[in-house]
Amino acid sequence: MVPALSIGRSRIRKEFVVRFMDRAFARLYPRIIKGSEDKWLRDARRELLALAYGDVVEIGAGAGHNLPHYDDKVTSLTLTEPSPYMVETLERAVSRSGKKARIVLARAESLPLEDKSADCVVSTLVLCSADPGGSLREVRRVMRPDGIFLILEHVRGKGRVARMQRISEPFTKFLGRGCHVTRETRAFLEATGFDVTEVRDVWIDDEPKIYGPHIVGPARII
Numbered sequence: 001m002v003p004a005l006s007i008g009r010s011r012i013r014k015e016f017v018v019r020f021m022d023r024a025f026a027r028l029y030p031r032i033i034k035g036s037e038d039k040w041l042r043d044a045r046r047e048l049l050a051l052a053y054g055d056v057v058e059i060g061a062g063a064g065h066n067l068p069h070y071d072d073k074v075t076s077l078t079l080t081e082p083s084p085y086m087v088e089t090l091e092r093a094v095s096r097s098g099k100k101a102r103i104v105l106a107r108a109e110s111l112p113l114e115d116k117s118a119d120c121v122v123s124t125l126v127l128c129s130a131d132p133g134g135s136l137r138e139v140r141r142v143m144r145p146d147g148i149f150l151i152l153e154h155v156r157g158k159g160r161v162a163r164m165q166r167i168s169e170p171f172t173k174f175l176g177r178g179c180h181v182t183r184e185t186r187a188f189l190e191a192t193g194f195d196v197t198e199v200r201d202v203w204i205d206d207e208p209k210i211y212g213p214h215i216v217g218p219a220r221i222i
């Protein structure tokens with residue numbers, strides 16, 4: 001029998017590691033992503049977010065990299081983010097940007113927002129971490145029926161890339177705080193009742209192969 005004291009200690013150690021890693025990820029994220037931003041991601045964000053309009057809700061807003069790309073068509077902006085450490089970075093980004101945004105501490109699987117309250121929901125590099133079924137059901141719930149869901153996500157590839165992704169996933173999950181590189185996000189979108197015909201498959205040469213395959217574009221409620 002394992003003594004209760006040792007179970008207690010191992011749980012405390014695990015929680016310590018989780019908090020340490022979450023805090024480190026939040027602090028380092030802007031530096032981790034900078035190379036990708038400079039090579040292609042900033043341009044991809046700009047192109048995608050030019051479609052944003054009306055009442056916008058972003059899930060997993062992270063360090064606020066999408067903020068500069070919201071223009072005057074956006075009448076209200078709600079940034080949701082579940083990590084309290086990331087929220088600190090996000091608050092600084094919002095105040096630097098001079099934009100008006102409401103920050104809500106929430107997981108995408110449980111958004112404290114009203115049904116049909118958003119014209120546009122945005123998810124960039126989030127659905128690899130969030131539970132895809134639960135979060136997409138929430139996105140559908142808060143979206144107005146004629147709204148758009150703007151997506152930029154890395155996804156599972158094919159053949160050798162998929163094999164490499166399977167092998168590396170335990171590491172990406174730990175280091176990227178839950179990042180699943182084998183996620184088949186397009187299939188989850190279809191299963192949740194989104195029309196993904198305008199969502200393009202894009203291969204990013206500037207990323208390591210396991211992060212090469214992406215989907216980008218607007219999805220709509222069927």
Ligand SMILES: C[S@@+](CC[C@H](N)C(=O)[O-])C[C@H]1O[C@@H](n2cnc3c(N)ncnc32)[C@H](O)[C@@H]1O
Nearest residue numbers: 060061062065083086107108124125126129130
């Ligand atoms: C790779 S970062 C992307 C941040 C930002 N969206 C961007 O484009 O730079 C992943 C983000 O998803 C957030 N996240 C993780 N699990 C989540 C969940 N269940 N619901 C919503 N966001 C989540 C993380 O806290 C982190 O901010």
